[in-house]
Amino acid sequence: MNRRGFAAAAAAGAALLAVPYLHAQGKLEKSKVAIAVGGKASFYYLPLTIAEQLGYFKAEGLEVEISDFAGGARALQAVVGGSADVVSGAYEHTINLQSKSQFFRAFVMQGRAPQIALGVSTKAMPQYKSVADLKGKRIGVSAPGSSTNMVANLVLSRAGLKASDVSFIGVGTAAGALAALRSGQIDAMCNIDPVMTMLEQKGDVKIISDTRTLKGTVEVFGGAMPSGCLYASAEFVQKNPNTCQALTNAIVHGLKWLQSAGPSDIIKTVPEAYLLGDRGLYLASFNKVREAFSLDGVVPEDGVRIALKALASFDATVKPEKIDLAKTFTNEFSKRAKERFKA
Numbered sequence: 421m422n423r424r425g426f427a428a429a430a431a432a433g434a435a436l437l438a439v440p441y442l443h444a445q446g447k448l449e450k451s452k453v454a455i456a457v458g459g460k461a462s463f464y465y466l467p468l469t470i471a472e473q474l475g476y477f478k479a480e481g482l483e484v485e486i487s488d489f490a491g492g493a494r495a496l497q498a499v500v501g502g503s504a505d506v507v508s509g510a511y512e513h514t515i516n517l518q519s520k521s522q523f524f525r526a527f528v529m530q531g532r533a534p535q536i537a538l539g540v541s542t543k544a545m546p547q548y549k550s551v552a553d554l555k556g557k558r559i560g561v562s563a564p565g566s567s568t569n570m571v572a573n574l575v576l577s578r579a580g581l582k583a584s585d586v587s588f589i590g591v592g593t594a595a596g597a598l599a600a601l602r603s604g605q606i607d608a609m610c611n612i613d614p615v616m617t618m619l620e621q622k623g624d625v626k627i628i629s630d631t632r633t634l635k636g637t638v639e640v641f642g643g644a645m646p647s648g649c650l651y652a653s654a655e656f657v658q659k660n661p662n663t664c665q666a667l668t669n670a671i672v673h674g675l676k677w678l679q680s681a682g683p684s685d686i687i688k689t690v691p692e693a694y695l696l697g698d699r700g701l702y703l704a705s706f707n708k709v710r711e712a713f714s715l716d717g718v719v720p721e722d723g724v725r726i727a728l729k730a731l732a733s734f735d736a737t738v739k740p741e742k743i744d745l746a747k748t749f750t751n752e753f754s755k756r757a758k759e760r761f762k763a
Contacts, residue, residue, distance in 0.1 A: 449660040452483045453667065455650070456504035458492035459562055459593030461694040462612045463709045464648050467530040468508045470674035473689050479673075480666035490592045491563020505656060506667065510534070510567035511646040511719070512727045514748040519738045523654040526749040528668040528757070529719045530675070531647035533637040533712035536571045537616040539625030544607040548626060551579035560591040560606035567647065570731070572610035574640070575629045577734035595696060601625065614696060614705035621701055632709045641730055644723040646749075647712070654747065665753045672717040672757035679715065679763075683707075716763040717754035724749060 457465050468486070471477055477484040489495045492509040499507050500522070507513070507524075514524045538559075540548045545557070554576065561568040573583050591600040597615045600606050602624060609616070609625060613632060619625040630636040637645050650667055657664055683703045687695075695702045724745045732738045757763070 446662040448481055448663050448666060450505070450663045451481060452485070453506060453663060454504040455484055455486045455506045455508055456489060456495035456498035457486055457508040458489045458495040458566060459612065460486065460488040461691075461696075462535075462593045463614060463705060463712075464531060464535050464593075464612045465508055466690075467648070467671055467674040467678065467713060468650075469690055469694075470677055471670040473691075474674065474677065476670035476673045477667070480669050482663070482666050482670065484667075489563075490590060491561070491566035491568070493563045493565030493569075499652065506650055506652045508648065508650055510570070511649045511651070511724070511749070512567065512570060512731055514651055515724075515728055515731055515738065515743055515745075516735075518743055518748060523747055524651050525654050525657045525747065526646070526649035526651040526719055527657055527664050527752075528671045528717040528754045529646050529649045529714045530671060530717075531649075531712050532644055532714045532720070532723070533634055533709075534567060534571060534631040534645055534647040535612050535709050535712045536568055536610060536631050537613075537620075537627050538572055538575055538608065538610040538629040539616060539619060539627045540608040541601055541604075541606070542623060542626055544604060548628075551575060551581065551628065554579075554608060555581055555585045557607040558587045558589055558605070560589050560597060560600050560609040560611065562593045562597075562611060563590040564588050568610045568612065571629070571631065571640070573734045574730055575610075583734070598696070613709050614694075614702050617705035617708055618696065618698065618701045621704065632712060634711055637712075641726050643726045644720050645726055645730070646719050646723040649719070649749075651749075657750065661753075665756060668717060668753035669757045669760065672754060672761050672763050675714055675717055676761045676763045678710075678713055716758040718751050718758060719749045719754070 495507050495509050496513055498504040511526050514526055517524045591597040597611055601609050631640050728740055732740050
């Protein structure tokens with residue numbers, strides 16, 4: 421090879437090294453992506469925050485705009501309405517949507533347990549004995565129709581109560597939720613961490629159902645239950661495979677980081693506002709839900725069947741025989757990312 425040819429080859433090699441990994445697989449169809457999330461400061465969405473704060477999206481060539489909503493149902497509305505491309509939210513929404521002839525697919529899983537706890541106010545219900553005592557009460561959820569609402573419905577149905585037997589009130593997932601329970605606006609709360617651990621440790625609530633651990637999830641659902649995922653319309657996933665791969669890479673990279681991150685790493689990485697004014701309780705919450713994060717982003721096939729069974733148990737509009745679970749998720753992207761990051 422002459423000098424000019426060698427120089428050209430060297431330049432080309434250097435350029436390849438400088439290009440993000442994904443671009444070697446194919447150009448991003450969409451480099452700017454809008455993600456809608458319902459309660460970004462909660463641990464439920466921590467992998468998303470880690471990927472954002474540590475620059476993992478940028479490393480994949482993505483410019484991501486994250487819009488935060490009061491709950492997962494409202495984040496979903498943003499995507500259905502066209503103001504966002506992707507939802508970071510609960511997997512079971514893909515099943516609910518399919519029952520309404522709307523096809524969405526989860527393409528990377530962030531959580532393998534719902535991380536949702538139901539607690540009754542020790543002030544409003546000091547004589548609480550069983551779930552039946554919730555009849556006629558006001559239950560705070562992140563937003564009506566969100567996964568917190570779903571878990572509450574499931575717990576109620578197993579005690580012979582219907583959703584119409586209580587009043588559900590949207591309280592968000594942060595300081596407003598704490599205030600709603602402590603001020604007596606609600607009698608019970610079904611929500612995610614760090615809110616529930618903060619209320620629990622201060623003696624404000626008595627936990628009566630808990631899916632913040634794998635053990636608790638099995639007790640409530642009968643097995644592993646996929647929770648937080650990135651999902652989008654089937655059309656978006658089909659038309660933007662390289663973009664979905666880039667998003668998945670960033671999330672799996674974040675999941676890999678979480679496996680070895682210590683408390684000080686978390687504190688340094690998340691925004692100060694996420695701590696809700698109590699660093700110690702925030703870390704106590706993190707330790708409680710740590711095992712709930714996915715290890716590799718792969719959606720478990722037995723888990724999607726459990727999710728369908730749970731939904732159908734209290735929602736008559738969900739007919740298991742009419743749901744094609746294979747169309748609610750795909751693992752093609754997460755399996756590639758798992759191999760790349762050795763997750």
